[in-house]
Amino acid sequence: MFSSLSSIVLLGITYFSIIVSAVPVFTYENNPLGNSFPNPSPDQLKDIQVQAHGSLSNGKPPPKVDPDTLTSLRFVAFNELFEVAFFTSLLNNITNKIEHYEAHDGVDDELFRTNLIKVFTAIQAQEELHALNANNALKNFGAEPIKPCKYDFSVVYLEDAIAVAKTFTDLVMGTLQDVAQNMAIKGDPGFIRGVLSSLGQEGEQNGFFRSFQGRIPSALPFLTTSTREIAFSAVNQFFVVPGSCPNANTIDLPVFPPLAISTQDTLDLARNPRPRNLGFSFDLPEGGAKPEWKSDWTGLKLAYINMQNVPRAMDLLDVRVEHNKVNFNVLFPFDQGTFGNSMTIALIVSADANFTNAVTLMKAPTIIGPALIQVN
Incomplete structure (x- = not known):
């Protein structure tokens, strides 16, 4: 689920x-x-x-x-x-x-x-x-x-x-x-x-x-x-x-397409916080995948926003398309002192997005999300 x-x-x-x-x-x-x-x-x-x-x-x-x-x-x-x-x-x-x-x-x-x-x-x-x-x-x-x-x-x-x-x-x-x-x-x-x-x-x-x-x-x-x-x-x-x-x-603000996250994976992460892969998915837009996303999906990254740190750009792993839904895994690099406690925001963004901070990410041509992850 x-x-x-x-x-x-x-x-x-x-x-x-x-x-x-x-x-x-x-x-x-x-x-x-x-x-x-x-x-x-x-x-x-x-x-x-x-x-x-x-x-x-x-x-x-x-x-x-x-x-x-x-x-x-x-x-x-x-x-x-x-x-x-x-x-x-x-x-x-x-x-x-x-x-x-x-x-x-x-x-x-x-x-x-x-x-x-x-x-x-x-x-x-x-x-x-x-x-x-x-x-x-x-x-x-x-x-x-x-x-x-x-x-x-x-x-x-x-x-x-x-x-x-x-x-x-x-x-x-x-x-x-x-x-x-x-x-x-x-x-x-x-x-x-x-x-x-x-x-x-x-x-x-x-x-x-x-x-x-x-x-x-x-x-x-x-x-x-x-x-x-x-x-x-x-x-x-x-x-x-x-x-x-x-x-x-x-209200002059966009509503992004939704990004779903595996409830089973996040339950496991919350019970036992540690570095592990999480499953995500999003629906293909009308007309299918955009050319800039590339056939191997390297045109997209998953951004994690946690605390006041620079957003982390993560690769999409094991990407597969089923019934117009893109399913994939992404590493959640939990570290007790430096990453992943409390709320983490996950977004799919263009791979060439500016990862300086959360504000600069909002200029990315593609943004899908957020998914919200809670640990501790």
Whole structure:
């Protein structure tokens, strides 16, 4: 079996992070939060801020904005609307004792459940403020706010939901690095302090997710970096119901073709981290393989992005095409001190891509992915 979001090991037990289930599609129609979000009234906003243990900034917005920064604000709003939806669904499952959400580690502990409700009520409200902050900034500069999509959260178990939350939080923390750097490059430093403030909040909640899994709260000395393009593709591929986003087309970012990874291989890697081959696959595009990929597939590389290191360019091994699907293996060169802990992002890119960093990779003529790998 192949999946784009890799399998994750929790508390010594293996779960699939994304599982096919009968969970209904999440939609913001019919006011599921009960506070008219994403368009709360002033009184409802006050209630959100009480639940979030803090408020939106009352400072003046920057006097100007670059078009690229508007793209970043649109992406942030898009991502935060997804996160609010996810945590609303998770909170509802815990609160209502939905099957497989009523117990943890086989124990139905009411005190533990009450604490989880307290934690996720705050996280939900904090993410609401993140989304409102980004959309308010867009409106301040005369841009249309981003509207929510419909989402498919096919996650069956509480432990899986925490693992998925940890993974997409890892990804957004890496992506906010990209957002802040782009704002600096484009001459919009007035936004950066707020972006880094929300990045810190994401880190705090991810420490809770890791502790829930029985891991140390801090994963790495320097978190894995990402880009807006990678994260926008991931959220669209993993969670968004296709065709359900009213105005995501205003976000000037691509959605790459998906890259799948063998769940069995990643389960084995997570149980026993070591250098080993991993199986990957992707669908051939319409018209077949591109000439620049070459008949022996040496025109493509798999890039691993881990921590703040230079991306690793890896050869595709044992390539075979079956039913318009390209299957292959790639070495995962795990090393406890230098490569592979926490989140690693995998992308197929052109062999002549610039591997200086994650940002330069985004200029490659071919990009397929991401697949996300979690170890330790």
